[in-house]
Amino acid sequence: MRTRFFAMTAAALGAIALLAATAGADSHGPGSSGRLAFAIKDETGVSNIYSVKPDGDGLMRLTNSPARDLCPDYSRDGRLITFCSNRSGTFQIWAMHADGSDVHQVTNGTGNVSFPDYSPDASRIVFSGTASSSDTNDNIFVVNANGTGFTQLTKGAGNNDYPTYSPNGKKIAFTSDRTGVEQVWVMNADGSGQTELSFSGVTEDEVPDWSPDGKKIAFVRGNGNESIWVMNADGSNQVQLTNSPTTDDFGTAWSPDGQRIAFLRDFGNGDRSVWTMNANGTDQHRLMPVPLTEYVPAWGRSADNNGNGND
Numbered sequence: 001m002r003t004r005f006f007a008m009t010a011a012a013l014g015a016i017a018l019l020a021a022t023a024g025a026d027s028h029g030p031g032s033s034g035r036l037a038f039a040i041k042d043e044t045g046v047s048n049i050y051s052v053k054p055d056g057d058g059l060m061r062l063t064n065s066p067a068r069d070l071c072p073d074y075s076r077d078g079r080l081i082t083f084c085s086n087r088s089g090t091f092q093i094w095a096m097h098a099d100g101s102d103v104h105q106v107t108n109g110t111g112n113v114s115f116p117d118y119s120p121d122a123s124r125i126v127f128s129g130t131a132s133s134s135d136t137n138d139n140i141f142v143v144n145a146n147g148t149g150f151t152q153l154t155k156g157a158g159n160n161d162y163p164t165y166s167p168n169g170k171k172i173a174f175t176s177d178r179t180g181v182e183q184v185w186v187m188n189a190d191g192s193g194q195t196e197l198s199f200s201g202v203t204e205d206e207v208p209d210w211s212p213d214g215k216k217i218a219f220v221r222g223n224g225n226e227s228i229w230v231m232n233a234d235g236s237n238q239v240q241l242t243n244s245p246t247t248d249d250f251g252t253a254w255s256p257d258g259q260r261i262a263f264l265r266d267f268g269n270g271d272r273s274v275w276t277m278n279a280n281g282t283d284q285h286r287l288m289p290v291p292l293t294e295y296v297p298a299w300g301r302s303a304d305n306n307g308n309g310n311d
Helices: 010-020
Strands: 036-041 047-052 069-074 080-085 092-097 113-118 124-129 139-144 160-165 171-176 183-188 216-221 227-232 248-254 260-268 271-278
Touching (some): 036 271, 047 069, 080 113, 092 113, 092 124, 113 160, 124 160, 139 160, 216 248, 227 248, 227 260
Parallel strands (some): 069 113
Antiparallel strands (some): 036 047, 069 080, 113 124, 124 139, 160 171, 171 183, 216 227, 248 260, 260 271
């Protein structure tokens, strides 16, 4: 599993506690979508999953593990979260209610898997990694939400990673380096019809995401100095949205109302934080004011049981 890890200062731990104490604050931020979920790492290397309102208020801790909990994804109704964790030894897929209750393991392999994504009806979870310790390449797999029906969708040479269902559940976008350079691909939900969408020849990595109407895909491009791009779902009209010469931007997550895109901006030295911007790239700003080491976000719809009521 290819995941980027950074250190974090002890001072930042106090900042997390202070931000979490504002959980009851009113939300007046941009967008009408629900909370964002992402992992934050402490100075011991432990990472847990938190959620926050779109304006950065109301930070809530959702997991409490001595291991590393990462890469959350909301179900379409905002009531469930699936994530990856190495609390059982290897990185496996786990799930819980969006308020952090009912944490349970979904997969139990000998390899390492990560970046799960719920199907629109939350009946299945697609993810990538290695099914066993003997696997040499990452592939994409799908499993029923109850852990049954484990199925491999990609095979052959190269690494296949970061799968995400289209809003209608019929397609899966992912990245693959099977042609030599990691590019964005798409396939049918059963693994058939695997088709390359981008041909830039520049690495496209971590993590593509569909717009809520299924018409566009946000993705990352760059060998160092990575930036956020968006293209039509057929690969046409590729447009660059971020262009920061001193940072790397990656880990896209479209808001359910389609108005904004969340992403990670890495300044180096452990300062890596979730940012949001309008879907056209304007109004870029840090989600929370304190520099922390944060991980790839997910953006959920409002749901009565996810800690944010109807905000």
